[in-house]
Amino acid sequence: MAYREKLAWLELIGMVIAYGGYFIAVGIVDPAPGRLETLTYVALFGAATMVRLLILGTGWLTLKLQMGSDARAKPDERDRSIARRGASIGYYVLLGLMLWVGVMLPLTDTGWAVANSALAAIIIAEIVRDAVIVASYRRGWHG
C-alpha cells in the first residue's frame, strides 16, 4: 500500500473516531441541541481534537519509521492528481452542506446548534475527501 494511501486511511480513521466520538458525546449529554454550557462544548471539542492529534501524530510517526524512503518521497503526479480529485469532490460536499446550514440558520435559536451543524459539514466533507483518496488508490484513477 502506498505511503500516501496509508496517510489518507490515517486521516480518515482519525476523523471518524475523534469527531464521531464528539457527536456521539454531544448527542448523549445534549438531547436538546444547543442547550449545554459553552464550556461543555469547548471541553468536548477540545478532547476530540486532542484525540485526533494523538491518532495522527502516532500514526504519522509509525508510518515514517516503517516506510523509510517511501515516506520521504515527494508526492508525484499520481498523488497530486488523486489529491485534487479528493479535494474537488470534498469541496462540493462542503458547499452543499454549508448551504443546508445556511438555510437552517434562521430556524435555530442557539448558536451551538448552528456551530455543530457547520462542524459536521466540515467533518463530513473531509471524510468524503479522504474516502475518495483511499478509493482512488485502491481501485485506480485515470484522471
Add this chain to the structure above:
Amino acid sequence: MANPPISNQIRTLRFLAGEMTQADLGDRVGVTRQTIAAIEQGKYSPTLETAFRIARAFDKPLEEVFNWEGE
C-alpha cells in the same frame, strides 16, 4: 473503475533491462515505485510526459511501450 483501453509492456521491458526494479524505473522517470506499480497494473494512466520518460528509460519509441486497445 474500469481500466482504460491502454495496455503497456513495462513489466516485460523491465525484465529485459536486467530485471530493473520498479523503484529504479521510478527514480529515472521521476515518480514513486507505487506509481510504476499502478501503471503496470493498469490502475493509473500516466501523463504524456511521464509516458515519454518511461519510453526513453527503455530507449524505445512510445508505441512499443504503450498500446491502444480500444476501437
